[in-house]
Amino acid sequence: ATIIADVKASQVLFDEVTRLGGTPLMWKTGHSLIKAKMAETGAPLAGEMSGHIFFADRYFGYDDGLYAAVRMLGVIAEEGQSLATLRASLPERVNTPELRFFCDDARKFDAIEEVRQRLTASDANVNAIDGVRVSTADGWWLLRASNTQPVLVARCEAKDEAGLAHLKKALVAQLSESGIEPPDF
Numbered sequence: 755a756t757i758i759a760d761v762k763a764s765q766v767l768f769d770e771v772t773r774l775g776g777t778p779l780m781w782k783t784g785h786s787l788i789k790a791k792m793a794e795t796g797a798p799l800a801g802e803m804s805g806h807i808f809f810a811d812r813y814f815g816y817d818d819g820l821y822a823a824v825r826m827l828g829v830i831a832e833e834g835q836s837l838a839t840l841r842a843s844l845p846e847r848v849n850t851p852e853l854r855f856f857c858d859d860a861r862k863f864d865a866i867e868e869v870r871q872r873l874t875a876s877d878a879n880v881n882a883i884d885g886v887r888v889s890t891a892d893g894w895w896l897l898r899a900s901n902t903q904p905v906l907v908a909r910c911e912a913k914d915e916a917g918l919a920h921l922k923k924a925l926v927a928q929l930s931e932s933g934i935e936p937p938d939f
Contacts, residue, residue: 758791758800760784761884761896762852762909766845767801782884784901789816803852803909847893848918849911853937857906862899865906869897869928888924892917895925908937 757771760783771778781791785806792800798811806817813821830837857865866885873880873888881887885898885907893912900907908925912918926936 755799756795756797758788758795758797760788760802760804761881761887761898762803762907763801764803764847764849764911765889765894766847770844780881780883780887783898783907785817845913847911847913848915850909850918850922850939853908853939854900854903854905855908855935855937856904857899857934859904862904862906865929865932865934866897866899868932872928872931890921890924892920895921897925897928906934 756777756779758779758781759767761780762783763780768778768780779791779795779797781788781800783802783804785802788800788802788806788808791797792808792810796810799807799809801807805819807819807822808817809821809825826837830840833840870880870882870886873886874882879889881889885896887894887896893910895910896908898907899905906929910918910921910925912921922939929936
């Protein structure tokens with residue numbers, strides 16, 4: 755099945771969906787955007803890093819925290835292992851939290867486009883579905899404009915602390931090149 759997650763989601767999620775035989779689909783952040791893509795693709799499950807988890811499998815196709823908890827309890831019961839054991843089986847990653855920092859509404863989309871153009875010209879591995887998500891050997895970093903506030907949103911995820919430092923440095927360099935004050939990591 756196609757499983758949808760937003761651009762801020764961990765690469766572990768996309769890799770696990772693939773490993774288990776599913777088709778991961780990275781999509782734009784936003785409750786209504788995820789729901790629309792879910793309806794368009796017929797995906798039985800979708801989610802956002804914000805905690806919105808949408809079920810269309812044995813449910814109505816909208817997000818419900820209590821239902822997500824019940825479904826998780828069902829997985830744990832079926833697998834016969836604890837939640838801690840299930841969590842411990844996933845690859846370890848280090849990441850930043852979601853970083854939100856001011857950027858005027860009149861500037862934020864132009865800044866993202868400048869970064870996208872520079873990265874594309876440099877042959878970087880860029881997913882531009884919602885901002886720029888840049889994959890490297892160290893992991894990935896994301897820069898996107900908020901849909902609702904005058905802010906840019908950034909996030910980085912790596913396999914280790916050294917990789918995370920490289921990703922943050924690359925993100926800061928791109929922001930600086932566009933004249934944007936980088937967030938305080």
